[in-house]
Amino acid sequence: MATNREHRDFARRLRSNMTDVERFVWSKLRRGQIGGYKFRRQHPSGPFVVDFVCLECRLAIELDGGQHAEQAEYDAARSRWLQQHGYTVLRYWNHEVMEDWETIERQIWDALQRAAGLPVGG
Numbered sequence: 001m002a003t004n005r006e007h008r009d010f011a012r013r014l015r016s017n018m019t020d021v022e023r024f025v026w027s028k029l030r031r032g033q034i035g036g037y038k039f040r041r042q043h044p045s046g047p048f049v050v051d052f053v054c055l056e057c058r059l060a061i062e063l064d065g066g067q068h069a070e071q072a073e074y075d076a077a078r079s080r081w082l083q084q085h086g087y088t089v090l091r092y093w094n095h096e097v098m099e100d101w102e103t104i105e106r107q108i109w110d111a112l113q114r115a116a117g118l119p120v121g122g
Contacts, residue, residue, distance in 0.1 A: 021094040048078045057115035062091045
């Protein structure tokens with residue numbers, strides 16, 4: 001089992017070695033660009049590191065590339081753990097992000113609105 005320091009160091013390494021798709025998504029989420037909501041990237045949460053998370057709304061966004069086909073069980077365990085701890089999890093394939101960001105951004109906005117108890121779809 002990793003120590004807290006090892007876990008933080010691992011998350012830090014992930015932040016400095018983001019994929020192109022992760023960099024793209026981060027460019028869209030950072031600095032409150034979606035409704036002023038603050039996101040963190042490669043954030044340690046329990047035994048996992050979440051790709052992107054809005055702690056205020058307990059919304060986790062996970063990006064899956066080709067390697068995730070082999071680690072579906074691990075990804076499912078991570079989603080289960082997050083949901084058991086009150087997070088909504090949105091999971092997207094990398095190609096979806098690059099092909100249809102507008103739809104994904106709308107889904108993220110709707111999830112943020114639901115979490116904040118506001119009307120969705122506006």
